[in-house]
Amino acid sequence: MSVYKIRFGTPEAFVPSRFAPAPRVPVAEGMPDCLAGISFSAGARGVKITLSLAEDVSLYGFGLQLKSFRQNGKKKTIRPNADPKSDSGDSHAPVPFLVTTAGFGLYVDTARYCDFYCNLTAKPAVKPKDAAERMDMNDMIGGNAGNLLVVEIPYASGVDLYCITGERILDIVSQYNLLSGGGCMPPLWGLGNFYRCDMTFRDEQILGLAKQFRELHIPCDIIGLEPGWQTHAYSCSYRWDPQRFPNPAETVAELKKDGFHVNLWEHAFTHPTAEKYEELLPCAGEHLVWQGLVPDLSLEEAQKIFTEMQQPLIDMGIDGFKLDECDGSDFTGGWTFPNSDTFPSGMDGEQYHSLFGLLYAKTMEKALGNTRTLSQVRNMGALAASYPFVLYSDLYGHREFLTGLVNAGFAGLLWSPEVRHAENAEDLLRRIQSVIFSPQALVNAFYLPNHPWVQHDCVEGARELFRLRMSLLPYLYTAFYDYKTTGKPPVRALVCDYQNEKEAHDCSTQWLFGDSLIVAPLIYPEKERDVWLPPGEWYDFFTGERMEGGTHHVVTDGIPVYVKGGTLLPFAQPVEYLLPDTRFEITLRAYGDCKAAVCRLVEDDGETHSASYRLLEVTTERYETDSFRYRVAGVEQY
């Protein structure tokens, strides 16, 4: 396991590594053996990298790809976009990082819309002798299928290429995450359930909706407000609408009192009625978006001014934001700033598009001071693992949302398959089943005046699922602690851990949730599916049934979840929301032979960056702890 940095020519001034936290992994200069045969060139168009891959290598990555999993045979352009409608690479969060099953990954340190051709065949020197005569009518369509990888980085005259080696993709990805300081650590409450309200709601309606959560005993930790809270949105004023929210501080306080954290929607395009518009003017790009300034958040001055506008919100207790529209759209009305724009820092529009979400998230995290958050953002890029911002999309496809979930883990990104839309109760529950096994259990009901489970008459089903999320919180919190300390993504594709199994290579509809659970959801109107389990012993999470590795056919209204044999899983009594002094009542669920098994539990204040962490290691033999956070009540054997 090593990280190599290979410099070609003179890299550009504005690249992701310039804005990333310090690496927490050693970086060697020089060329690893696995890249023997790589070539670089630079010309009028930019930098070109060419590398021949072995025939049977599988490729993954490129950030939040919603349309495909294994990237062999694809051309992908790393271009941020709000409406990624085709499998072209366009994404809310494209990343110029790919991982292979050949023991290495490649990160190209660029903020350019670079092209990856994963499918080329070079022209031969002479006519091949073995060309077949007859065509196969079934084979006519389909793409190039060569094994030559070509990367083009426009405009650049040099680039740093990082080659990360490791036995498993998991090792490669973990080191990639450590290269930018390791994964983020959310607050404990950030992992609870999160609900975004109808965007037309005023204060009383929000308080009423919150109250209903408690009455229905559906766990909820975070209430999100959509654009309607501001005096002007599209672009933003960052000021409370006095008609809908005459006393916002009181409203926020009242929600806090009832155990709710409040998250506010906004974007960075700054309306003339915003407090600091005038100061921000010289720190903004050439053109307006929705009549708003585009602040250059790579400048300290712009960060400072922008933060000042957020300060009143933070001061009244807001501890999360939804940073919308920072991806830019070419398709839906063309709201975006041009790639050709010049920003005050010297970046051009293309570079700023690639870095906008990340710099925005960085600014907002800094603005929150010592308060940890698990917020939302709609654009991210390379080297972003340390930012506690979860990606989301205005697209609604359940299948694509799950493809995003497995892919995000290859690239230091967090993604939530938000529940936004459901045709009926069954569809709603299927979507909730998926989202509770994701980094952020988020329901976005921005166009629904009622709780969706009330509307669809499935309160009990929904409650049960959200309670399950709360029961798994200690387990998930440990997974995030590992993300922070080792770079290991809490949610990831099976091929990360099991690349020697061929079945894992195209396994895009299941994922690992932490180290020990495999989740294999169904998508409405499916009633049954095949589930593939890696070799070894597995246990049905709900029935405790012991199963062997291999493919199993499953028929269920629930969500298939499997626990790895030898796991000591901490299962908590569900609370309805987290408080700083919440203590979890834990049952240790022992699956199979757990004599040597250890259950790891992380204890800290759960809220601040300055928290000190303590890792408890509990076994079936020794599970009395003096932790203020956890009380282990007993062991259940499966």
Add this chain to the structure above:
Amino acid sequence: MSVYKIRFGTPEAFVPSRFAPAPRVPVAEGMPDCLAGISFSAGARGVKITLSLAEDVSLYGFGLQLKSFRQNGKKKTIRPNADPKSDSGDSHAPVPFLVTTAGFGLYVDTARYCDFYCNLTAKPAVKPKDAAERMDMNDMIGGNAGNLLVVEIPYASGVDLYCITGERILDIVSQYNLLSGGGCMPPLWGLGNFYRCDMTFRDEQILGLAKQFRELHIPCDIIGLEPGWQTHAYSCSYRWDPQRFPNPAETVAELKKDGFHVNLWEHAFTHPTAEKYEELLPCAGEHLVWQGLVPDLSLEEAQKIFTEMQQPLIDMGIDGFKLDECDGSDFTGGWTFPNSDTFPSGMDGEQYHSLFGLLYAKTMEKALGNTRTLSQVRNMGALAASYPFVLYSDLYGHREFLTGLVNAGFAGLLWSPEVRHAENAEDLLRRIQSVIFSPQALVNAFYLPNHPWVQHDCVEGARELFRLRMSLLPYLYTAFYDYKTTGKPPVRALVCDYQNEKEAHDCSTQWLFGDSLIVAPLIYPEKERDVWLPPGEWYDFFTGERMEGGTHHVVTDGIPVYVKGGTLLPFAQPVEYLLPDTRFEITLRAYGDCKAAVCRLVEDDGETHSASYRLLEVTTERYETDSFRYRVAGVEQY
């Protein structure tokens, strides 16, 4: 009406004008008044052009756009693509040419994927005073709406901008077409009906299908063969499959005897089993597509070698081709050659992508010698009006196909809303209704073993429509003659002729078919629609009913078509197919007061480039002609 050429910096070597026929319109050097305030700059990213437009100017163009009509508020990238799924500019045939209702059009002479931002607002110098406080919840989404036009041409350090002035868009477009030598002149038979067979068919099946046309008395002039005729397709061998086609020359001759011209599918990616692969090797790009060479058809040597492979086909009587896949796809399997490739001519891959279809069409037209054709091609670009190749798409949406039809006329392109797919008889007839009023009346039944009207049991309805096409052939032929001589597109949006009427500005679902007919089709399952007619007197084509300009609600199973008052329309007895000596029996349909009206009819051999043309001018008073092509039988007054 003038054409101005404005040179900025040093233009690139490979631009569309380099490959275009000589202009047939004077080109003045210098800046016209309408571009006062335009600015050019060049930097590391390329050339940037900025121009402020008046508030109420409407913009159209950018070639074959399938997703939108009026381009105000859009960002468009001029990038050829086989699967244009979003309104991003991606198209089979994008063109860097826009026309305005402000009396001018702009053509940017570049083969780069340039960006047009039609929606920008510059950052103000100081905070605006009049910004409104409250947001309008209905107005939140939507795009930028500024009137600043910014064009970015990547990599270039200079460019020729052509400004074409004219009172109407029609004048501007006509001059744009003359700038590349004027419009194409198809053979008379090329305007007849065209049917593409099931791609699995062998010779007997094709002959059987052709025979059925004659038995059903459904007019048909052209039979198209899909990939299955070759020994290898994807990539192509250009050689007949001896199993399916043991005697291709005989098969073609038999079809000819029965009045059918034969069109062959192919693409330019050349398989190792093709005759001239070895010779072509040094004339090809760096990488293969579908294991085939990508010939650099800008080189005379490559044209010559490629033509030699086509010669046996042409020699046996093939007089049309379908030039597929020259657009390249980023989305469906990523079959494409990289933008970063170098071609032997010195072009890079991006430039060659923009010119590929055009150079391919040029090569094939030259290969056909003195024989005129109306063929098919799936990629075209700028300055392409003179090539007798009609664009098409593998996408199937009827609505989008009609949007393509109105847009193609802004940019020197021909497009057919092919009938490819129909849910039922009604849908099939709706699609045929549209296609007979397009440049090419094409049914592509590549996956249907039976005639679709037989399958859907609507033979009579289909026959009636295809006969109508044949009745309008003399009228359409004259429109093409005008295209050739004056640049006036035969099929175009109403705003081309009627830009002073505000209703025309968003009128994307109707078109002019020649100068005198307005077509307003219905799309299944529609049964009714509104039709807008420009001020003046119009006549229902089918009932003869007189109508006033304005909006009319129409309920019909047929296709609404209207004739301009004062038109003397030549209506022919329909023939089932054209022969060199076909003589049309014409009735002159006089709509309204036609005392001063003239009906223009073009007479020539209908087949060769060396034909001499004779323009007959017929009136209600004087319609006896000595033409071998037309016999005017009488006048019908409406």
